[in-house]
Each structure stands twice: as C-alpha cells, then as structure tokens.
Amino acid sequence: MTRFLAPRYFSPEQNSAVVQALNELGIGDEEGVRIFLIALEYELAEYVKQAADHESPEIKAEAPNPELAALSRDLVQASQQLEQLPAGSRRSLLQRLSSEDIFGRRHDQAYLDAVVTQLTRIANACMQEKCIQPAMPDLGEAEKHFISVVAEAYFECFEASPGANGGEPFISLLRRITAVSGLDIPVEKSQLEPIISVIG
Structure with a gap:
C-alpha cells in the first residue's frame, strides 16, 4: 500500500459520506477505513485523469423500427x-x-x-420512430481498472474477498462510492463478477 499517496480528491462532505457508507455496511475498523480512503482517493484521481485522456466513443444513430x-x-x-x-x-x-x-x-x-x-x-x-433496444453499457478499460484496484484495496484493507457472498457488501459499497463521487460508472453484478471474483 506504500504506492498510495493522498491527493485531496474528496471534499470533507464526500469523505464523511464514504465513511458513513462503510460504517452502515459494517466494513472495516478505523485503521482499515483510513488506509482504504487514501487508496480510494488516489485511484479516483487516476481514473478521472484516464477518463479525460480518452475521447468518448462515437455514438451511432439509431435505426428506425x-x-x-x-x-x-x-x-x-x-x-x-x-x-x-x-x-x-x-x-x-x-x-x-x-x-x-x-x-x-x-x-x-x-x-x-x-x-x-x-x-x-x-x-x-x-x-x-426509432427502435429502442435497452442495453447495459459496457465497462471501458478505465472503469475495469478502477474497479479492480478498488477491489484489491478492499481486500488488503479489510482482509475480505470482494467477490464473497455474491459480491456483498463490496458491490453496495461501490455503488455508494460512485454516487458520492459523481461518477457515471455502471455498477451491475453481472459485469462486476468477472473482475472481483479473481481477487482474494
């Protein structure tokens, strides 16, 4: 965990919201939470930088019904x-x-x-009239990397496998983190399982 520095990604309110989520989900002790927050802020900063460096994919026009x-x-x-x-x-x-x-x-x-x-x-x-085909957005490489590293930090800080118990409480925590951070990352169990199942 020495590679993690402590950039101030979170506002005090966001930091408190993540701590509250960890407490409500019954995850970790005080020291584990502290280290996890440092790792999380580092990875959030890295993810935002990577996302900014990549152009949005071209959106194809929908075909008529x-x-x-x-x-x-x-x-x-x-x-x-x-x-x-x-x-x-x-x-x-x-x-x-x-x-x-x-x-x-x-x-x-x-x-x-x-x-x-x-x-x-x-x-x-x-x-x-367009043909509406609801589809779950795919995770990009930056999203997959971010989720993978956060899952690794979860495992190291809390000594718990993120993929255990059907992915809970890790998946619930990840949803809370993306909401607090304002990140548009789809958090669906079917997409997360291949990533978190190999950690721990």
Missing part, C-alpha cells in the same frame, strides 16, 4: 399509386366510395388529396 419502416414503405407506395391513378380509375373509385358511404358523404378529388396527405404523414412518423 423495422416493422414501422416496412409500413412506411407500403404507405408511401400506396400514396404514390393514388396520386398516379388514371382519370377513369379515379372517377370509378370515388363513385364507389360515395355510393357505399353509410352517411351518404360525397367523395371527390379533395378527399383523395387528404388521404394522400395523411398516408404521407403516417409514413414520415413511422420513419422517425
């Missing part, structure tokens, strides 16, 4: 066919629509124009 995209193509085709109807076919269609309307409404060219407008509107709306 495939079912709605197919519907959009059909609607566009239907609207084009209505617009391109020969005059005779158009008259026949409008007469049939008028004669079969249960309210006796008259259907004319203005009606067809309105139908084409609505079909086009629906087609455009279909193409704007």
Whole structure:
C-alpha cells in the first residue's frame, strides 16, 4: 500500500459520506477505513485523469423500427399509386366510395388529396420512430481498472474477498462510492463478477 499517496480528491462532505457508507455496511475498523480512503482517493484521481485522456466513443444513430419502416414503405407506395391513378380509375373509385358511404358523404378529388396527405404523414412518423433496444453499457478499460484496484484495496484493507457472498457488501459499497463521487460508472453484478471474483 506504500504506492498510495493522498491527493485531496474528496471534499470533507464526500469523505464523511464514504465513511458513513462503510460504517452502515459494517466494513472495516478505523485503521482499515483510513488506509482504504487514501487508496480510494488516489485511484479516483487516476481514473478521472484516464477518463479525460480518452475521447468518448462515437455514438451511432439509431435505426428506425423495422416493422414501422416496412409500413412506411407500403404507405408511401400506396400514396404514390393514388396520386398516379388514371382519370377513369379515379372517377370509378370515388363513385364507389360515395355510393357505399353509410352517411351518404360525397367523395371527390379533395378527399383523395387528404388521404394522400395523411398516408404521407403516417409514413414520415413511422420513419422517425426509432427502435429502442435497452442495453447495459459496457465497462471501458478505465472503469475495469478502477474497479479492480478498488477491489484489491478492499481486500488488503479489510482482509475480505470482494467477490464473497455474491459480491456483498463490496458491490453496495461501490455503488455508494460512485454516487458520492459523481461518477457515471455502471455498477451491475453481472459485469462486476468477472473482475472481483479473481481477487482474494
């Protein structure tokens, strides 16, 4: 643990919040907590520096919902066919629509124009609807390194394996630490297990 210096990463309030989390989770004694906080502040400073040195990955545009995209193509085709109807076919269609309307409404060219407008509107709306595929963000190399080193410090300071007991209370502690530090690091058990299971 001699490699850990003591940069002032935490404010006094943040420091107290981490100590409170350790106490509430029943982790460590006074000396172990003191050394763990030194290690934690060092690694937080290193992680923030590494994160700043790496550009954010390019975010690819979401593709349209495939079912709605197919519907959009059909609607566009239907609207084009209505617009391109020969005059005779158009008259026949409008007469049939008028004669079969249960309210006796008259259907004319203005009606067809309105139908084409609505079909086009629906087609455009279909193409704007994105396919939502909720996905758990992957941990980057900087996040994996940070979690691994914090888990090692946990093991050394508290003589407890972070992967024992299904990862508790280490995972709960890590969630509290990221919240207190304002770090956007996903803390999900399924992603943490491969990292913490090999420590201790």
